[in-house]
Amino acid sequence: MRDIEPAPRSDATAARDPVDRGLWAWIGVASAALLASCSTPVPPPAVPAPPIAVVPAPAPPPVSALPAPSLISQAGSPLEYRKDGARHIYERNSARIYKGQLPPLMHAVxxxxxxxxxxxxVRNVNWMRAPSHVPDVMREIERTVRDAAPFPAPVRMGGVTYTDIWLWDKSGNFQLDTLTEGQRSK
Incomplete structure (x- = not known):
């Protein structure tokens, strides 16, 4: 077998080698810089947050520790409770209840x-139809309801939202639709 010898190099090829090597070195450096600029920086390691002290909330008093409600309603529905609520408001405001049939025109409904x-x-009061033309009457009705608390405890329902219609006379007296005596035609 014959050994294959490399072809002799011409002077032109020999002259190009140092340039080629420099060019390739320059391309390598530029490629590395380009790749480095495209990479995502590694975020620094996360510092753990200091521990948060958890303070337990105080436990509510046991149910047996609370006194029994003084007024109890055995109503099984909001409609039944409406009568108990109206009677309670009438008892607490007996001097402000309009006696007899209401006049044909109400000051506010x-x-x-x-x-x-x-x-x-009372957890909340919510107007379904507010007499917004008389804001002082709205405030007075809300105050009257809140001042009448505590209402009879709705023990069978565990809580209730009931609705009633307030019929307000210009004298400041009122009736609730649940217990109204009616309205005169003239």
Whole structure:
């Protein structure tokens, strides 16, 4: 077998080698720089947050520790409770109840929802139809409801939202639709 010898190099090829090597070195450096600029930087390691002290909330008093409600309603529905709520408001405001049939024109008529919790406390009042033309009457009705608390505790329902219609006379006296004596035609 014959050994194959490399072909002799011409002077032109020999002269190009240092340039080729420099060019290839320059391309290598440029490629590395280009690749480095495209990479995503590695985020620094996360520093753990200091531990948060958890303070337990105080436990509510046991149910047996709360006194029993003084007023109890055995109503099984909001409609039944509406009568108990109206009677309660009448008892607490007996001097402000309009006696007899109401006049043909009311000063204000409003529809109010009252949300009562299991102990008879008023959680919220919500106007379904507010007499917005007389804001002072709206405030007075809301105050009257809140001042009447605690309402009879709706023990069978555990809480109730009931609706009643307030019929307000210009004298400041009122009737609730649930217990109204009616309205005169003239």
């Amino acid at each position: 409003g529809v109010l929802q009252v949300d009562v919790d299991s102990r008879g406390n």
